[in-house]
Amino acid sequence: MKALYLLNTALFTALSLACIAQTKFKPEDTEFYEPKPRVVMNDAQVPNDAIILFDGKTLDKWESKNNPSQAAPWTVQDAVLTVNPSTGDIQTKEKFEDFQLHIEWKSPEKIKGEGQGRGNSGIFLQGLYEVQVLDNDDNPTYVNGQAGSIYKQRPPLVEVRADQDKWHRYDIIYKAPRFNKDGMLISKATVTILHNGVLVQNNTQIEGTTEYIGLPKLQAHGSGPIVLQDHGDLVHFRNIWIRPL
Numbered sequence: 625m626k627a628l629y630l631l632n633t634a635l636f637t638a639l640s641l642a643c644i645a646q647t648k649f650k651p652e653d654t655e656f657y658e659p660k661p662r663v664v665m666n667d668a669q670v671p672n673d674a675i676i677l678f679d680g681k682t683l684d685k686w687e688s689k690n691n692p693s694q695a696a697p698w699t700v701q702d703a704v705l706t707v708n709p710s711t712g713d714i715q716t717k718e719k720f721e722d723f724q725l726h727i728e729w730k731s732p733e734k735i736k737g738e739g740q741g742r743g744n745s746g747i748f749l750q751g752l753y754e755v756q757v758l759d760n761d762d763n764p765t766y767v768n769g770q771a772g773s774i775y776k777q778r779p780p781l782v783e784v785r786a787d788q789d790k791w792h793r794y795d796i797i798y799k800a801p802r803f804n805k806d807g808m809l810i811s812k813a814t815v816t817i818l819h820n821g822v823l824v825q826n827n828t829q830i831e832g833t834t835e836y837i838g839l840p841k842l843q844a845h846g847s848g849p850i851v852l853q854d855h856g857d858l859v860h861f862r863n864i865w866i867r868p869l
Contacts, residue, residue, distance in 0.1 A: 674865040676865050683696040683698065683700060687716075698854075722800055725747075729745070729791070731857075739765040746855070747850065750845065751848040754853070755817065784822050791862075794817060796816070797817075799815070799869075800813055809844075
């Protein structure tokens with residue numbers, strides 16, 4: 625019976641391909657006009673459908689991670705957001721799932737320490753998955769902990785240095801993990817990152833939470849915030865916007 629089934633399937637496939645081969649298509653047979661893509665304008669290098677997370681003036685879109693009822697305790701001056709050491713991480717009030725994120729960062733003017741102590745911060749996607757922020761210049765730290773890495777999981781494809789103005793730009797395209805109604809994993813998160821316009825993560829699979837000690841953990845969750853890390857260094861941020869996808 626199995627052999628007969630396979631034979632019938634092969635014959636059906638061959639006949640179907642033969643019919644397709646004999647069909648005479650017209651150009652319009654493979655054209656469609658609906659639905660039309662939305663029109664998005666790029667105004668001052670910011671898409672007009674983006675949510676501005678930091679406009680250089682206020683932290684209205686942010687809150688303390690440790691105390692979500694409290695305002696974000698970092699410093700805003702001259703259109704730049706700076707970590708206020710020992711005050712804790714800050715996070716967006718709004719939560720996100722799939723998105724395009726643009727964020728610019730700069731290491732402290734005076735960098736102290738070595739390895740992971742050199743201008744350390746991080747950008748946590750959905751509050752769980754860290755894209756590392758670090759001064760890489762002549763820094764012999766572990767490669768899956770340098771700037772552009774998915775922390776403790778994936779090193780960047782290449783090491784990118786800052787421009788003359790010392791600012792770095794991350795453009796992050798992120799697809800969240802999916803879980804079924806019982807909390808079982810359907811697909812892991814993936815991320816693509818351009819660092820100063822250079823590809824450093826190419827549709828990289830994120831294995832789970834980015835742990836400092838131990839292996840990644842997979843936990844069912846929904847949408848989550850963007851979190852900026854207070855690692856004790858005066859790291860600067862500016863021009864932060866996001867496009868939910």
